[in-house]
Amino acid sequence: MEKVKLKLLYSDLKPELDMIEKELEQAVDSESLLLNDASLHLLQAGGKRIRPVFVLLAGKFGNYNIDVMKQVAVPLELIHMASLVHDDVIDDSETRRGKPTVKAEWNNSVAMYTGDFILARALEYISEIDSPKLHHILSKTMIEVCRGEIIQIEDKYKLDQNLRDYLRRIKRKTALLISSSCELGALVSGTDEKTAAHLRRFGYFIGMSFQIIDDILDFTSTDEELGKPAGSDFIQGNITLPILCARKNPEVYSLLKNNLGKELTEPERLHIVKTVRDSTAIDEAKAISERYLQKALEELAYLPKGNANKTMRKIAFFIGKRKF
Amino acid sequence: MEKVKLKLLYSDLKPELDMIEKELEQAVDSESLLLNDASLHLLQAGGKRIRPVFVLLAGKFGNYNIDVMKQVAVPLELIHMASLVHDDVIDDSETRRGKPTVKAEWNNSVAMYTGDFILARALEYISEIDSPKLHHILSKTMIEVCRGEIIQIEDKYKLDQNLRDYLRRIKRKTALLISSSCELGALVSGTDEKTAAHLRRFGYFIGMSFQIIDDILDFTSTDEELGKPAGSDFIQGNITLPILCARKNPEVYSLLKNNLGKELTEPERLHIVKTVRDSTAIDEAKAISERYLQKALEELAYLPKGNANKTMRKIAFFIGKRKF
Numbered sequence: 001m002e003k004v005k006l007k008l009l010y011s012d013l014k015p016e017l018d019m020i021e022k023e024l025e026q027a028v029d030s031e032s033l034l035l036n037d038a039s040l041h042l043l044q045a046g047g048k049r050i051r052p053v054f055v056l057l058a059g060k061f062g063n064y065n066i067d068v069m070k071q072v073a074v075p076l077e078l079i080h081m082a083s084l085v086h087d088d089v090i091d092d093s094e095t096r097r098g099k100p101t102v103k104a105e106w107n108n109s110v111a112m113y114t115g116d117f118i119l120a121r122a123l124e125y126i127s128e129i130d131s132p133k134l135h136h137i138l139s140k141t142m143i144e145v146c147r148g149e150i151i152q153i154e155d156k157y158k159l160d161q162n163l164r165d166y167l168r169r170i171k172r173k174t175a176l177l178i179s180s181s182c183e184l185g186a187l188v189s190g191t192d193e194k195t196a197a198h199l200r201r202f203g204y205f206i207g208m209s210f211q212i213i214d215d216i217l218d219f220t221s222t223d224e225e226l227g228k229p230a231g232s233d234f235i236q237g238n239i240t241l242p243i244l245c246a247r248k249n250p251e252v253y254s255l256l257k258n259n260l261g262k263e264l265t266e267p268e269r270l271h272i273v274k275t276v277r278d279s280t281a282i283d284e285a286k287a288i289s290e291r292y293l294q295k296a297l298e299e300l301a302y303l304p305k306g307n308a309n310k311t312m313r314k315i316a317f318f319i320g321k322r323k324f
Numbered sequence: 325m326e327k328v329k330l331k332l333l334y335s336d337l338k339p340e341l342d343m344i345e346k347e348l349e350q351a352v353d354s355e356s357l358l359l360n361d362a363s364l365h366l367l368q369a370g371g372k373r374i375r376p377v378f379v380l381l382a383g384k385f386g387n388y389n390i391d392v393m394k395q396v397a398v399p400l401e402l403i404h405m406a407s408l409v410h411d412d413v414i415d416d417s418e419t420r421r422g423k424p425t426v427k428a429e430w431n432n433s434v435a436m437y438t439g440d441f442i443l444a445r446a447l448e449y450i451s452e453i454d455s456p457k458l459h460h461i462l463s464k465t466m467i468e469v470c471r472g473e474i475i476q477i478e479d480k481y482k483l484d485q486n487l488r489d490y491l492r493r494i495k496r497k498t499a500l501l502i503s504s505s506c507e508l509g510a511l512v513s514g515t516d517e518k519t520a521a522h523l524r525r526f527g528y529f530i531g532m533s534f535q536i537i538d539d540i541l542d543f544t545s546t547d548e549e550l551g552k553p554a555g556s557d558f559i560q561g562n563i564t565l566p567i568l569c570a571r572k573n574p575e576v577y578s579l580l581k582n583n584l585g586k587e588l589t590e591p592e593r594l595h596i597v598k599t600v601r602d603s604t605a606i607d608e609a610k611a612i613s614e615r616y617l618q619k620a621l622e623e624l625a626y627l628p629k630g631n632a633n634k635t636m637r638k639i640a641f642f643i644g645k646r647k648f
Binding site: 030032086089090108110120124130146154 | 354355356357358359410413414432433434436437439440441443444445447448450451452454456459460462463464466467469470471473474475477478
């Protein structure tokens with residue numbers, strides 16, 4: 001339901017987004033039945049298509065040509081999809097958005113190769129664009145996204161890590177791809193460099209805020225809203241901001257420490273989720289997310305007024321307030 | 325030992341190959357300890373570096389500049405390395421070239437992400453090159469390599485597949501990357517299109533021959549020579565050319581059919597390997613490999629004589645005769 005509401009915010013873009021949706025379906029089409037099934041499964045699991053949206057909106061600050069924008073929006077969403085399917089292998093996730101993951105429906109190998117295939121498709125799109133600068137930004141982004149995932153493996157189950165470790169991780173995991181979506185949308189539509197830089201920073205800040213909210217929701221939403229058990233991050237050993245805030249209380253610290261990496265019973269899981277949810281951690285984490293949101297809004301203030309600016313602003317506010 | 329002999333064939337290129345080796349080491353370097361360990365493990369497991377060799381040799385037909393050649397040779401070897409580490413996940417391989425695989429030494433997740441990281445590094449190199457045509461060839465190659473792997477999963481355990489299925493698979497799995505190495509080496513050194521096309525076809529034919537020999541050796545070599553148990557392909561359900569040839573005998577067909585996908589005892593494995601090895605299948609498969617080898621040599625005949633041509637010829641012969 002919230003997803004529907006978010007889509008209302010960019011209803012102006014509906015015809016273009018429908019076009020991109022069709023293009024995504026074509027992009028994952030192949031001769032292989034298995035691959036088609038797995039890719040379509042992933043595609044139909046939906047998602048907010050927030051990266052294409054930001055590409056298109058950023059393009060509105062320059063010479064907007066949907067056929068050109070599409071060439072960037074599609075591969076960026078494909079890179080995101082590929083990273084999701086590989087994430088599920090790492091986190092051993094059974095469900096995503098209420099549906100079984102590719103690794104659960106098939107197995108780890110299929111998930112790995114579906115991701116590889118989708119990534120290769122993304123590259124095919126990118127290779128059609130004749131801009132070394134764009135290629136450079138995209139490959140850098142892919143490297144950082146990928147590094148972020150490796151660091152996420154390394155940082156798992158480490159309750160004593162720094163806030164900085166967490167921020168670095170979500171930057172690579174989420175913020176960079178959204179930041180690049182904004183920057184590349186600006187670049188291919190030929191905005192001036194200053195505009196592109198503001199859009200890039202807007203994307204970065206909004207991406208940070210977005211991921212922090214995501215990590216909060218993992219504790220505050222119901223299982224049904226999440227489409228997976230609440231507290232999944234903790235169960236998978238991912239130390240998120242709410243956990244980093246909650247651990248400051250020595251009693252909560254002991255509870256977390258004693259249960260990290262353990263096979264939890266249902267009452268144990270619910271107890272941990274409730275403890276974090278009822279602590280001051282949620283408000284502290286929200287305050288940090290809010291700071292990023294404000295920074296994002298500041299960047300928008302430097303940009304020309306108009307519909308695109310207004311929509312970006314609305315999306316930013318929505319992200320700050322979203323419930324799931 | 326055979327690897328040493330192969331290296332003698334291109335000893336002229338040693339200084340350049342040493343340079344590429346160093347560059348590969350740098351390429352897989354990252355801030356992540358885990359990633360460094362896994363990548364170096366993979367790099368040090370060696371390999372023939374046949375793709376860089378073909379890039380360099382193809383470059384000798386044009387304006388050879390090692391700094392430019394390097395920019396293509398390194399990512400091509402990285403793509404190959406990344407595909408190996410992902411293959412090991414799919415095939416559940418414990419050893420490669422006598423050493424534990426990344427998935428065996430660590431686990432499937434690490435193998436998946438090490439592959440992703442190495443691939444991302446390859447892209448970083450590629451993105452430095454300002455040639456849309458080159459990007460296009462490379463991304464097409466990556467897609468086909470990846471599709472080949474998916475088809476390999478789909479075709480597993482299917483004893484009744486066609487020869488064509490097998491040839492299509494090894495084309496995508498091996499021949500295309502070698503073919504692209506030759507073509508891209510030609511392209512970046514600015515040869516004319518005809519030369520580049522002959523080199524591309526040479527690479528394709530030699531790649532096909534190479535992979536068929538590899539599949540034969542899986543039956544005819546000892547476990548020590550292979551660095552893994554002989555008959556691994558059959559055990560993993562990969563239906564290779566020797567199996568396709570051997571199945572024509574009804575008794576052998578039954579033996580294969582009854583044991584495909586089964587957990588084999590040591591005597592059962594040895595019996596199957598011996599049966600295929602002692603059948604006419606090996607000679608039939610060798611004859612097909614030989615045909616590809618001849619086609620490769622024909623392509624060389626169209627190219628200017630000289631050291632590079634001679635070395636390519638020697639490598640082609642070596643591949644046809646190699647024992648492991």
